Amino acid sequence: MYLKKISLFNYKNFSEANFEFDGKIICFVGKNGIGKTNVLDAIYHLSYGKSYFNPLAVQNIKHGEEFFVIDAEFIKNERSEQLVCSLKKGQKKVLKRNGKAYDKFSDHIGFIPLVIISPADRDLIIEGSETRRKFIDSIISQLDAQYLQQLIQYQKVMSQRNALLKYFALNHVFDNDTLSIYNEQLDDFGKYIFEKRKAFIAEFIPIFNEHHHAITGSQESVQLVYESHLFEKDLLTLLQENINKDRALHYTSMGIHKDDLSFEIDNHPIKKFGSQGQQKSFLIALKLAQFEFLKKQSGVKPILLFDDIFDKLDETRVAKIVEMVNSDTFGQLFISDTHPERTEAIVKSTLQSYKIFNL
Numbered sequence: 001m002y003l004k005k006i007s008l009f010n011y012k013n014f015s016e017a018n019f020e021f022d023g024k025i026i027c028f029v030g031k032n033g034i035g036k037t038n039v040l041d042a043i044y045h046l047s048y049g050k051s052y053f054n055p056l057a058v059q060n061i062k063h064g065e066e067f068f069v070i071d072a073e074f075i076k077n078e079r080s081e082q083l084v085c086s087l088k089k090g091q092k093k094v095l096k097r098n099g100k101a102y103d104k105f106s107d108h109i110g111f112i113p114l115v116i117i118s119p120a121d122r123d124l125i126i127e128g129s130e131t132r133r134k135f136i137d138s139i140i141s142q143l144d145a146q147y148l149q150q151l152i153q154y155q156k157v158m159s160q161r162n163a164l165l166k167y168f169a170l171n172h173v174f175d176n177d178t179l180s181i182y183n184e185q186l187d188d189f190g191k192y193i194f195e196k197r198k199a200f201i202a203e204f205i206p207i208f209n210e211h212h213h214a215i216t217g218s219q220e221s222v223q224l225v226y227e228s229h230l231f232e233k234d235l236l237t238l239l240q241e242n243i244n245k246d247r248a249l250h251y252t253s254m255g256i257h258k259d260d261l262s263f264e265i266d267n268h269p270i271k272k273f274g275s276q277g278q279q280k281s282f283l284i285a286l287k288l289a290q291f292e293f294l295k296k297q298s299g300v301k302p303i304l305l306f307d308d309i310f311d312k313l314d315e316t317r318v319a320k321i322v323e324m325v326n327s328d329t330f331g332q333l334f335i336s337d338t339h340p341e342r343t344e345a346i347v348k349s350t351l352q353s354y355k356i357f358n359l
């Protein structure tokens with residue numbers, strides 16, 4: 001699978017830009033702020049139906065304009081697939097595949113497997129647990145449409161339960177029977193999600209360890225630990241046991257919406273105890289493991305986006321990446337970098353076909 005061409009209209013800093021790709025490695029080079037990352041983000045947009053960097057869709061429309069359009073042609077299983085993502089101010093975003101709009105964006109997830117490695121990944125370490133849950137969920141959802149549906153249902157029921165708790169508090173009433181209906185539904189969806197996350201982490205950890213060791217070549221011991229209330233008790237029991245707390249908070253305090261993935265180095269949080277270099281290596285290993293996992297499960301080599309990663313890597317690690325490109329591990333690879341000479345030297349050393357766009 002590969003991206004053959006892409007056109008951007010009013011997408012971030014681009015009024016109009018057209019790119020046609022050949023070769024295995026495509027590089028965007030140029031000065032800071034020229035739009036290299038924005039092109040990668042447009043590609044990301046077509047895979048995930050949203051920006052990697054701007055959660056507010058409207059912020060992706062070029063300042064002063066009314067709409068954006070991203071129009072691209074992918075080749076998948078030797079078939080041409082046209083994907084168009086567009087947004088007009090005040091309207092809903094539209095994603096079309098071969099002229100037909102998706103009713104639900106979630107139906108598209110997984111159609112274009114893609115992994116991005118970017119300096120923004122640092123959020124995975126420094127931000128709250130929601131960022132790490134999203135990381136897990138986005139990987140599982142790429143392979144398992146039912147998982148995403150269950151997750152959406154869980155969130156919907158939880159919002160309803162929270163609204164009910166608020167209603168009870170405001171009106172000084174309580175109805176355990178109605179609450180129990182929500183508890184049972186949350187228990188059903190929650191159990192499914194917990195089992196899927198548990199199975200995923202068990203499979204993901206050895207892949208992550210292998211990549212971490214390969215990149216760092218060191219004896220550093222790193223751990224990924226899945227944390228969930230559901231390891232202690234089933235969700236129905238937890239919801240019943242915590243009812244007084246939830247009534248006071250007007251909020252569901254127990255469940256898989258509180259799960260976390262803790263990142264550790266020598267059994268201590270990497271956020272506090274990892275050096276900058278150790279944190280970077282950890283994140284790159286995590287993303288390469290995501291790539292490997294998706295490839296293994298889907299049988300397709302995901303598109304890989306390297307946003308500005310060479311600045312963060314020493315020579316040994318760059319050499320390791322080059323080795324991976326040469327070993328045919330990767331499919332199509334997009335690179336953004338500020339140093340044209342460095343980029344050219346790296347891609348030349350891979351002995352793969354490449355194209356460099358000077359923005």
Ligand SMILES: Nc1ncnc2c1ncn2[C@@H]1O[C@H](COP(=O)(O)OP(=O)(O)OP(=O)(O)O)[C@@H](O)[C@H]1O
Pocket residue numbers: 011012013014030031032033034035036037038039059060061062063308336337338
């Ligand atoms: N909605 C928008 N409208 C217009 N310009 C935007 C919009 N969103 C972002 N930009 C501009 O896009 C530019 C950033 O582009 P991008 O992050 O792609 O740069 P880059 O080439 O990757 O830079 P660097 O080398 O610094 O990472 C900034 O100048 C920013 O102001």
